[in-house]
Structures are given as structure tokens and as C-alpha cells.
Amino acid sequence: xxxxxxxxxxxxxxxxxxxxxxxxxxxxxxxxxxxxxxxxxxxxxxxxxxxxxxxxxxxxxxxxxxxxxxxxxxxxxxxxxxxxxxxxxxxxxxxxxxxxxxxxxxxxxxxxxxxxxxxxxxxxxxxxxxxxxxxxxxxxxxxxxxxxxxxxxxxxxxxxxxxxxxxxxxxxxxxxxxxxxxxxxxxxxxxxxxxxxxxxxxxxxxxxxxxxxxxxxxxxxxxxxxxxxxxxxxxxxxxxxxxxxxxxxxxxxxxxxxxxxxxxxxxxxxxxxxxxxxxxxxxxxxxxxxxxxxxxxxxxxxxxxxxxxxxxxxxxxxxxxxxxxxxxxxxxxxxxxxxxxxxxxxxxxxxxxxxxxxxxxxxxxxxxxxxxxxxxxxxxxxxxxxxxxxxxxxxxxxxxxxxxxxxxxxxxxxxxxxxxxxxxxxxxxxxxxxxxxxxxxxxxxxxxxxxxxxxxxxxxxxxxxxxxxxxxx
Numbered sequence: 001x002x003x004x005x006x007x008x009x010x011x012x013x014x015x016x017x018x019x020x021x022x023x024x025x026x027x028x029x030x031x032x033x034x035x036x037x038x039x040x041x042x043x044x045x046x047x048x049x050x051x052x053x054x055x056x057x058x059x060x061x062x063x064x065x066x067x068x069x070x071x072x073x074x075x076x077x078x079x080x081x082x083x084x085x086x087x088x089x090x091x092x093x094x095x096x097x098x099x100x101x102x103x104x105x106x107x108x109x110x111x112x113x114x115x116x117x118x119x120x121x122x123x124x125x126x127x128x129x130x131x132x133x134x135x136x137x138x139x140x141x142x143x144x145x146x147x148x149x150x151x152x153x154x155x156x157x158x159x160x161x162x163x164x165x166x167x168x169x170x171x172x173x174x175x176x177x178x179x180x181x182x183x184x185x186x187x188x189x190x191x192x193x194x195x196x197x198x199x200x201x202x203x204x205x206x207x208x209x210x211x212x213x214x215x216x217x218x219x220x221x222x223x224x225x226x227x228x229x230x231x232x233x234x235x236x237x238x239x240x241x242x243x244x245x246x247x248x249x250x251x252x253x254x255x256x257x258x259x260x261x262x263x264x265x266x267x268x269x270x271x272x273x274x275x276x277x278x279x280x281x282x283x284x285x286x287x288x289x290x291x292x293x294x295x296x297x298x299x300x301x302x303x304x305x306x307x308x309x310x311x312x313x314x315x316x317x318x319x320x321x322x323x324x325x326x327x328x329x330x331x332x333x334x335x336x337x338x339x340x341x342x343x344x345x346x347x348x349x350x351x352x353x354x355x356x357x358x359x360x361x362x363x364x365x366x367x368x369x370x371x372x373x374x375x376x377x378x379x380x381x382x383x384x385x386x387x388x389x390x391x392x393x394x395x396x397x398x399x400x401x402x403x404x405x406x407x408x409x410x411x412x413x414x415x416x417x418x419x420x421x422x423x424x425x426x427x428x429x430x431x432x433x434x435x436x437x438x439x440x441x442x443x444x445x446x447x448x449x450x451x452x453x454x455x456x457x458x459x460x461x462x463x464x465x466x467x468x469x470x471x472x473x
Contacts, residue, residue, distance in 0.1 A: 013190035090120035101145030161242030272325035382473035423460035
């Protein structure tokens with residue numbers, strides 16, 4: 001692993017959601033992060049689209065982490081070293097993989113080894129790995145060679161500063177992330193320790209009403225003054241560091257993986273900070289990238305399937321986050337016609353066939369709710385698979401490898417799907433025709449599969465009926 005001298009990756013504070021614990025546990029980092037002393041995150045207080053404050057508190061005992069990104073990354077780096085990784089401090093000046101952004105090499109492809117030119121201790125050294133993993137974030141050492149795809153619909157700059165309060169912050173909960181929209185931008189605030197918060201404004205140089213020739217400090221204070229909910233919070237606070245700027249514009253990649261390389265985390269894509277899932281996305285990307293690499297090493301025959309699986313999942317995550325940010329923008333645009341919001345609201349991203357279903361959206365879907373109500377009203381059922389439903393092998397994660405696994409193929413999920421909230425859909429579809437009572441079907445399923453809560457089982461069954469995978473006979 002080549003890391004920049006000092007390993008500093010940024011001063012911005014970020015919120016890591018409780019759901020990221022699953023990714024942290026998968027890479028063996030959960031205990032190290034939980035014990036690092038980061039400020040807890042127990043919810044959000046939101047002022048959006050001129051609505052009254054909305055206090056969103058996580059369930060009791062559930063918390064994420066409020067971190068300064070450089071400190072968080074440093075802890076992961078230390079853990080990597082403790083786990084056996086060889087870490088060298090240096091600056092990657094260039095990276096090369098056959099077929100990526102360069103003129104065709106006259107030599108056969110299997111003779112063109114990937115390499116990276118690294119400046120270490122004042123000398124340039126060429127490293128020739130089997131696979132180059134670009135985890136360089138926005139710098140995109142390899143991604144910049146024709147792989148990066150910029151979202152040109154808008155440009156976003158984050159202006160951040162650190163504030164200190166000598167008395168408790170006047171907020172519902174000092175662990176909360178604060179989020180507020182205003183006419184021509186939005187702002188957030190993240191606590192990093194008791195009495196210390198970063199306040200950040202998100203502006204668009206082309207669309208936010210910025211004074212020409214103004215300094216970053218002047219722009220910061222001008223924009224912060226527009227965020228009315230933050231005024232009483234900052235009334236008795238003192239600026240102690242900043243402001244400074246960071247590019248927060250969106251981008252994705254034309255390819256995230258091919259023979260010889262992977263783009264992981266922010267090197268592959270950057271999602272709108274509105275989602276609050278940027279760090280979680282990066283962690284999940286790194287976890288899946290590691291599994292993909294492990295698969296290439298232990299089972300070369302799965303290389304093509306593993307790389308395509310990684311490509312598909314990275315595209316899916318980016319498009320899903322992009323669509324979510326567009327929905328937030330539409331809410332803000334409904335209250336103001338400012339181009340900062342209207343431009344973002346108009347950015348439509350069509351669903352991709354490879355996307356996994358949004359479980360939360362399905363739980364609110366009228367057709368799913370109607371199917372559940374219908375199942376509950378019937379004294380007996382006779383459910384059979386639709387004629388266009390099949391089971392076929394598709395790439396999936398199993399342990400530390402990507403393997404071919406039987407998945408449910410249907411018009412609703414042409415790329416295949418196996419689990420919904422840990423409910424094995426293949427097993428459920430195979431069992432359904434043999435049972436005339438939903439309770440008996442649940443008992444049979446529970447007897448042959450890992451236990452799942454009854455509400456999750458009923459939800460999965462309702463989705464299968466609503467999407468036409470199972471039909472009433």
C-alpha cells in the first residue's frame with residue numbers, strides 16, 4: 001500500500017451512519033473504530049425546504065460516528081499495518097494499465113504489466129503489481145486516464161470552518177448532524193468533540209449568488225448568514241479554524257474494474273454529500289474490491305464474472321445515491337425557483353436493471369401493501385411461480401469470494417436476486433406451491449433456512465406477489 005507522507009486525507013468532518021458497522025465488521029475494523037473515541041452520532045436535526053425543524057433520532061442504543069476524515073483514515077491505515085499490510089510512504093506520480101487511456105501498446109496484452117511510478121524518499125521507483133487498486137480518492141491517479149465521468153449538470157464547492165462554543169450548543173442533541181437548506185445552497189454542521197463543530201456551506205460557483213472577487217472567507221460568512229436556523233446556534237460561538245474549500249462535485253466512472261485494475265471508494269465515484277453515506281460507500285467499495293481481488297487470486301476462472309460483478313455494484317450504488325439526492329433537491333426546488341435547486345432537481349437518473357430493490361421503498365409501495373393485505377385476508381393460498389420466472393446461476397458474494405449462486409430471474413429482476421432482508425427468495429419460491437396456509441409456509445421455511453423475523457418473511461412474500469413472481473392459483 002502506497003500512502004502519501006503523513007497519511008493526511010482531509011480536514012472535513014463526516015458522519016458515518018450506524019449501518020456502516022456491517023462494512024466495518026466485514027473488514028475486521030469495527031472494534032478498532034468503536035474504541036477510537038470518535039464523537040457519537042445519534043441522529044439528525046433537519047430544516048429543509050422552509051419546513052419546521054425535523055428531529056430524527058436513531059433507536060435507543062444505536063449510534064454512528066462523527067469523525068474528522070483524516071483521523072478516521074489514519075486509524076484504518078494503522079489497522080491495515082497491524083493486519084500485515086506493507087505500507088510505504090510515497091507519492092504515486094503515475095499509474096499504467098494496458099488499455100486504460102493510452103495509445104495501444106504494440107506488445108501482446110498479456111506482456112504489458114500494470115505499473116505505478118512512485119516517488120519515495122526523493123527517488124522514483126517503478127512498482128509492477130498484478131493489479132493496481134486506485135484508492136486515491138478525488139485525485140484518481142489511474143481514474144483520471146480516461147475512466148472518470150464528470151457530472152456536468154452542476155458544480156459544488158464545500159466551504160468549511162471549525163467553531164467552538166464555551167457553553168452547550170443550543171440544539172436538541174449535541175451528537176446530531178444539523179442540515180438546512182436555503183434559497184441558493186445548503187449547509188450542514190457536524191460535531192467532532194464536545195463544544196466543537198464544523199459548519200459547512202455547499203455552494204455552486206455558477207449558480208449561487210456569490211460576490212465577484214470575494215475571498216473564501218467573505219463568501220463563507222455571506223452564505224452562512226443566509227442559513228437562518230444556524231444563526232442562534234452560532235450566536236455565542238467562536239471561529240477557531242478556516243474557512244477552507246473542498247471540491248464536492250459529483251463524478252462516476254465509465255468502468256470501475258477490468259483486468260489489471262480496480263477503482264475503489266472515491267477514486268471510482270463521488271456521491272452527493274446530502275446522502276451522508278459517502279464514507280459508508282467507500283468502505284463497502286473497498287470491502288467488495290478486496291473480495292474481488294481475493295477471488296482473482298484463488299480462482300482465476302472467475303475473473304471475468306468477479307470484475308463484472310464489481311462494475312455492476314459500483315454503478316448501482318452511484319445511480320441510487322444520485323437519484324436520492326435528486327429527490328432532496330426536488331423538495332427544496334418546490335419552495336424556490338433558484339437555479340441551484342432547479343438544476344439539481346432536473347437531473348434524472350433512470351433505474352438500472354442491475355439495481356437491487358430499495359427495501360425501504362418497497363415497504364411503502366402501495367402494490368406491496370395491497371398484496372400483504374390480500375394475503376392476510378385469505379383463509380388459504382395457492383401460490384405458484386409465474387411462467388417467466390427462472391432460477392439461474394449469477395455472480396454473488398459468498399464469504400470472501402465471488403461465486404456463481406442460484407438466483408431468481410424475473411422481469412422485475414432481470415439481473416437476478418437471491419435475498420430480501422435475509423429471506424432466501426429462491427427457497428421461498430420453491431416452497432410456496434406446496435403450502436396452502438401462510439403460517440404453514442413460514443414454518444416450513446423456518447425449518448429449512450436460517451431464522452428470519454415473521455414481518456420480514458411476510459414482506460418478502462408480499463413483494464414476490466406484488467411483482468408477479470408468485471401468482472395466486
